[in-house]
Amino acid sequence: xxxALPADGAEREDPGAALTSTRQRSAPVVLPAFKGxxxxxxxxxxxxxxxxxxxxxxxSIGPANVPFSAIFAALAQHLPWHPAISVSAINSAIIWQIRxxxxxxxxxxxxxxxxxGAAYQGVFRNPLADPYLLGVAAGAGLGAxxxxxxxxxxxxxxxAAFIGGTGAVALTYSLGASTGRxxxxxxxxxxxxxxxxxxxxxxxxxxxxxxSVLLAGVAVAALLTxxxxxxxxxxxxxxxxxxxxxxxxxxxxxxxxxxLILPYVIISAAVLVAHRRxxxxxxxxxxxxxxxxxxxxRLRLIVVIGATLGTAAAVSVSGLIGFVGIIVPHLIRLTAxxxxxxxxxxxxVGGAAFLVxxxxxxxxxxxxxxxxxxxxxAAIGAPFFLFVLRSRRARPDIS
Amino acid sequence: xxxxxDLRVAFGAKVALDDVNLTVATGEWVGLIGPNGAGKTxxxxxxxxxxxxxxKVVIDDxxxxxxxxxxxxxxxxxxxxxxxxxxxxxxxxxxxxGRNPHISYFGVESAADRTICLGLxxxxxxxxMADRRLATMSGGEAQRLVLARALAQEAPILLLDEPTSxxxxxxxxxxxxxxxxxxxxxxxxVLSAIHDLTLAGQFAERLVLLxxxxxxxxxxxxxxxxxxxxxxxxxxxxxxxxTPEGExxxxxxxxxxxxxxxxxxxxx
Numbered sequence: 071x072x073x074a075l076p077a078d079g080a081e082r083e084d085p086g087a088a089l090t091s092t093r094q095r096s097a098p099v100v101l102p103a104f105k106g107x108x109x110x111x112x113x114x115x116x117x118x119x120x121x122x123x124x125x126x127x128x129x130s131i132g133p134a135n136v137p138f139s140a141i142f143a144a145l146a147q148h149l150p151w152h153p154a155i156s157v158s159a160i161n162s163a164i165i166w167q168i169r170x171x172x173x174x175x176x177x178x179x180x181x182x183x184x185x186x187g188a189a190y191q192g193v194f195r196n197p198l199a200d201p202y203l204l205g206v207a208a209g210a211g212l213g214a215x216x217x218x219x220x221x222x223x224x225x226x227x228x229x230a231a232f233i234g235g236t237g238a239v240a241l242t243y244s245l246g247a248s249t250g251r252x253x254x255x256x257x258x259x260x261x262x263x264x265x266x267x268x269x270x271x272x273x274x275x276x277x278x279x280x281x282s283v284l285l286a287g288v289a290v291a292a293l294l295t296x297x298x299x300x301x302x303x304x305x306x307x308x309x310x311x312x313x314x315x316x317x318x319x320x321x322x323x324x325x326x327x328x329x330l331i332l333p334y335v336i337i338s339a340a341v342l343v344a345h346r347r348x349x350x351x352x353x354x355x356x357x358x359x360x361x362x363x364x365x366x367x368r369l370r371l372i373v374v375i376g377a378t379l380g381t382a383a384a385v386s387v388s389g390l391i392g393f394v395g396i397i398v399p400h401l402i403r404l405t406a407x408x409x410x411x412x413x414x415x416x417x418x419v420g421g422a423a424f425l426v427x428x429x430x431x432x433x434x435x436x437x438x439x440x441x442x443x444x445x446x447x448a449a450i451g452a453p454f455f456l457f458v459l460r461s462r463r464a465r466p467d468i469s
Numbered sequence: 470x471x472x473x474x475d476l477r478v479a480f481g482a483k484v485a486l487d488d489v490n491l492t493v494a495t496g497e498w499v500g501l502i503g504p505n506g507a508g509k510t511x512x513x514x515x516x517x518x519x520x521x522x523x524x525k526v527v528i529d530d531x532x533x534x535x536x537x538x539x540x541x542x543x544x545x546x547x548x549x550x551x552x553x554x555x556x557x558x559x560x561x562x563x564x565x566x567g568r569n570p571h572i573s574y575f576g577v578e579s580a581a582d583r584t585i586c587l588g589l590x591x592x593x594x595x596x597x598m599a600d601r602r603l604a605t606m607s608g609g610e611a612q613r614l615v616l617a618r619a620l621a622q623e624a625p626i627l628l629l630d631e632p633t634s635x636x637x638x639x640x641x642x643x644x645x646x647x648x649x650x651x652x653x654x655x656x657x658x659v660l661s662a663i664h665d666l667t668l669a670g671q672f673a674e675r676l677v678l679l680x681x682x683x684x685x686x687x688x689x690x691x692x693x694x695x696x697x698x699x700x701x702x703x704x705x706x707x708x709x710x711x712t713p714e715g716e717x718x719x720x721x722x723x724x725x726x727x728x729x730x731x732x733x734x735x736x737x
Contacts, residue, residue: 344575350562351569355553361517362622363542363570408557 110415113406117419121177124426128173129165131430133437136161145170172323176429177422178335179320179388180398182380184421187395188402188413189342189377192349193370194280195356200395201381204287204374208294209238210385214315215298219305227315228330228386235382238290243374246286247367280356280370318391318444320429331383338380342414345373349410391425391444393451398424401454470495471516471626471660476524478511478682485511486522486682495625498652498659500673502666502693504703507679509662510550513628516660517547528626542570546619550630552611556604560614563603564589567621589617593647609640613647620651627652629661633668641665645672666719670694678702694719 130141143157144165186201194203202208213234217227302312348369351359356366381395398421399413406412425443428450432443471493478486486508493499501509515522518533518541526533528544536544546567554563568582590596593613598606606614612635619627632648633641649672652659663669669676670690677687680702686693694717699707706722 347572347577348574351566353553353555353558354563354566357519358547358549358553360519360538361542361545361547361549362566363539365538408555409562 109407109409110412113402113412113416114419117416117423121419121423121426124423124430125173125177128176128426128430129169131434132164132169133433134164136164141165167325171325171328172320172429173426175323175328175331175387176320176426178328178331179384179391180394180421180423180425181418182335182338182384182421183391183394184398184424185339185342185414185418186377186381186384187421188399188410188417189345189349189373190395191399192352192410192413193373193377194284195352196284197400198396200393201377202291202390202392202395203284204242204378205238205291205294206235206378206381206385207390208291208298209241210235210382211316211390212238212294212298212301214386214389215301215312218308218312218315219301228327231386232382234294235385236378238294239374239378239382242287242290243283243371245290246283247371283370314442315389316444317442318389318447319440319442320388321433321440323387327387331387334379334383338376338383339418341372341376342380342418345369345376346410346414349373349414353408353410389444391447393447393454394421394425397447397451397454470527470529471658472525472527473512473516474525474527476512476515476522476526478508478515478520478522484682486515489524489682489684491677491684491687493658493660495658496652496656497675498649498661498673500669500676500690501660501662501679502664502669502676503679503685506681507702508682509679510630511682512679513547513630513660513662517541517545517628519547539570542622542624544624545626545628546622546624547628548615548619548630548632550634552615554603554606554611554614556602558603559600560595560603560606561586561590561599563614564617564621567618570622570624585623586617586621589620592651593617593620608635609637609644612636612640612644616644616648616651620655625656626658626660629659629663631662631664634664641668648672666694666699667717670717670719690717 129145130136130138136144140157140161143155144162146152146155147157147162148166183201187199190199190201190203191197210231211234213230213232214227216222216234217224217230222230302309348364351362351364352366352369354362360366384391399417402413402416402420406416425447428446429443432441432446435441471491473489473491476486476489476491477484489508489512491499491512501512503509511520514520516526516528516533518526518536528536528541531540531544533541564586565578565582568578568586572578572582587596587599590599593616595610595613595617598610603611603614612632616632627648629648633644636644645668648659648661651657661673663673670693673690675688676690676693678685678693678698685702686698694709696707696709699709699719708720708722710718710720712718
């Protein structure tokens with residue numbers, strides 16, 4: 071966007087004459103410096119177009135041959151003041167009860183995984199962070215496995231996975247953050263003899279905890295995965311269903327699942343997008359962000375809570391779909407710039423489109439059988455990951 | 470105004486700063502000098518609440534430890550020695566980061582914030598590169614840019630950690646002149662750690678000599694830049710020459726000249 075330099079800036083008298091000679095005084099300076107909304111507009115338009123195309127394709131494509139006109143009719147039937155349309159009950163059920171909840175759930179899951187990944191990469195300043203970093207996957211896996219092996223009601227599975235996922239992150243965070251704080255405060259008190267001021271140590275701990283939180287995440291994930299593997303091995307008759315859950319699937323999508331996770335999706339998306347400017351502040355590092363007035367510890371906690379709610383909700387209905395949280399944000403960074411004002415919202419829309427498209431491939435490549443969607447995202451994700459690693463040399467600012 | 474009272478910082482067994490009582494008046498430029506490891510950076514970080522310390526720091530009548538991060542950033546702008554420059558960020562976006570303490574938590578930059586940043590870019594002769602990525606900046610340009618970001622905070626106090634260490638001789642004087650002009654324009658209080666003693670004497674109104682974490686001497690440059698005092702703390706043969714214009718120039722003497730070891734290497 072072009073912006074004319076404000077008159078007072080350009081015309082102001084300069085009391086320090088020393089610099090005048092080096093000043094650029096070319097009269098009306100046109101400055102494409104603050105791109106703001108314009109910067110988001112183009113990638114967002116492309117992502118939205120992709121998402122709409124994916125939703126249309128996802129609703130139209132499937133093993134059953136439903137004519138295009140029947141699709142519109144089936145959708146129009148559910149409008150509040152729809153015209154009198156006749157459509158066969160089977161076609162209506164295929165579109166409304168099977169395909170539509172599936173593409174919408176896929177879009178929500180994709181948006182949460184990609185948005186959560188982008189947020190984690192920003193808040194931990196680590197380009198390889200994914201939304202499972204702090205143990206969501208391991209916790210949700212344990213929760214789902216417990217329900218499966220105990221032969222519990224399958225409706226409990228998403229609830230158990232959600233509790234497991236959020237519980238694991240809460241454990242990681244409280245362990246990691248308190249370890250960092252206690253270590254620093256203890257040392258400071260010991261050293262300074264006269265008793266370190268609590269506010270000071272709290273503030274310095276804020277910027278010191280990242281590594282502790284990440285390491286705690288590794289430990290918690292390892293512990294919970296061990297528990298899950300043990301359960302799985304002890305109940306080998308349910309191996310198939312546990313395994314299917316771990317690979318991730320959207321095949322059982324229903325409207326009730328959509329409404330179940332919708333509140334978390336809305337909260338998570340709102341929290342993450344609201345913090346896009348502050349995540350940009352973190353790009354200069356935690357210490358400098360703190361100097362610029364950012365409460366780094368609070369920011370990190372809120373963003374982690376927001377990302378975790380969305381990710382755990384997504385995982386609870388879809389199982390573990392890997393790589394979406396890494397490939398989508400990096401694709402946005404490489405093509406549209408590293409600012410979180412772009413990366414966060416566009417990742418969500420792009421992630422939704424990506425997962426819906428991948429799901430189409432998952433259910434058509436070997437129709438009538440289905441490929442696990444987690445296999446496909448990883449099959450695309452792993453080569454992409456290598457590509458990102460290679461291009462990092464040229465553009466290191468991808469965190 | 471900055472005041473510290475019995476400031477003490479320790480890292481493990483090593484006491485980095487002890488018993489530091491320092492006052493910097495509003496509008497004053499105080500230079501922190503001292504050998505490596507004397508505690509210059511630690512003192513700046515303790516004042517900016519970036520390191521755990523005991524004792525008191527008072528900023529404009531507020532105890533610093535009671536201030537929120539945002540309030541602190543409205544009072545103190547800190548220029549680190551090695552600032553992080555995200556390579557993909559543009560110069561204008563970078564300067565805009567400095568407005569953070571004036572923007573509400575969920576808010577975004579207003580037109581007024583942008584105007585302030587554009588004014589600063591103009592003032593620091595950076596307007597023509599406002600849209601350039603930071604990866605393409607030279608050392609001198611990056612240095613002015615970081616200064617612009619700090620000024621965007623509109624804080625009355627400027628803490629500088631070796632602001633000119635990455636610059637060549639000419640850029641150093643230029644940068645310090647610029648800081649001095651801005652200080653007078655905006656009545657800024659400046660506390661800067663500075664290695665180059667000649668420049669320290671030329672720009673700071675008062676020098677504080679730190680040695681092993683304590684204030685060894687403080688006063689006007691004339692009284693601090695003395696060969697005996699400097700040699701006692703820097704440990705090298707240091708001389709001070711007065712130019713015909715009356716400026717003090719700090720020089721070092723070679724301890725052994727000619728150097729026998731060097732001749733041995735040259736003549737096998």
